[in-house]
Amino acid sequence: MAISVRGVRAGSTLQICASTGKTQKRERVRPPIFISTNPSHINLVHLRELFSSCNISCHRFPNLNPDGRVEVVDISKLRIALSHSSVVVSVFCKPEFSYGDPPTDGSTIRRLGFVFGQLFERATPVTESNGRLVGFGRAVSDNGLTASIYDVMVVPSLRGLGIGQMIVKKIIRLLTSRGIYDIAALCTEKQRLFFKACGFGDDILGSTTMMYTRTASNYNSKGEQTIKSAGRMLLLVPPSIEPPFSS
Structure with missing residues (x-):
């Protein structure tokens, strides 16, 4: 299953006006994206690159490089993890929107050399074939009672546009459609606010995770x-x- 989402206004960033020196808000536009739940749409090499760009590891105790970057994900273990995941959600975006903020005005478009032929190409729907993997998330479940969400990530340049919440909500929608409502998310303290915005909270039974x-x-x-x-x-x-x- 896959859906396409057109570009929409999804947030704003602050910038300093050169003429007045005052802080102004600039609207950030979420570019058109393509959301898929088909595992065959995922290229493992591209997924490994996404893990690296987000500096996320599949391991709880990853080895770190001197610059603080986590080790590259083992692609063979990544393949096994995907094959045993109950739900896999991937998000694709046109490559020109994958890095930095998308164009917001005509002058920016001209500076980037967007001619009519290129504009036509950008107007075509995003698919897994012409898009770049910019977001990912998965869930592991017994397919009957419980499920846990893992590895939710979005490429840094497109964060803050609601893509991460779309991934989590898509996972939850698929799980609940199967009658699974006991859904957990193992997250760090920094990720608590994100998952809280997605509807997660402390366990009402007062349970805690033990490893x-x-x-x-x-x-x-x-x-x-x-x-x-x-x-x-x-x-x-x-x-x-x-x-x-x-x-």
Whole structure:
């Protein structure tokens, strides 16, 4: 299933007027996009590039480069993850709108060299074939009772235009159409406001997420730490052995 969404006004940014020096609001226009729920529309190489451009990793403990960028996603594991995802939503946009703000006036259009032939090309509907992958999200479910949402992302240049919320709402719509209403989203503290805007909140039952750490306790009876992190792995470190006799 796929739908096309025409460009609409979706927000505003602040800019300084050169003549008056005053701050003015400039309308941001969301470019035409194409939303698909067909996994076959996703090119794994392009999806891996989207992960990189958003600096998002599939791992909870990703390895970081010296500049703070996460490691490149393993494309073979990405393929497996997609094949076992119950819902996959991808968003496509014309390549000329993928980076930076879209044109907002005629002078900008002329400066960018948009001639009539190019304008006609841009007027054609966006598809997975002529568009660039700019947004993504997926859900894992037992297809009967519960589901969890993961990897919601939008290319940085198009954030703040409501595309991320469209992805989440599309996922929820598909899940609830199957009778699944117990839907969770594992998110960081920075992502809480985003998911709250999408209708998520604290669990009314007061439950909290607990993660398996491979051991009952991270410390021994002497207060010594027995678990150390090594990249994405948690290693069990034996406690130091003291000599039985002291001189």
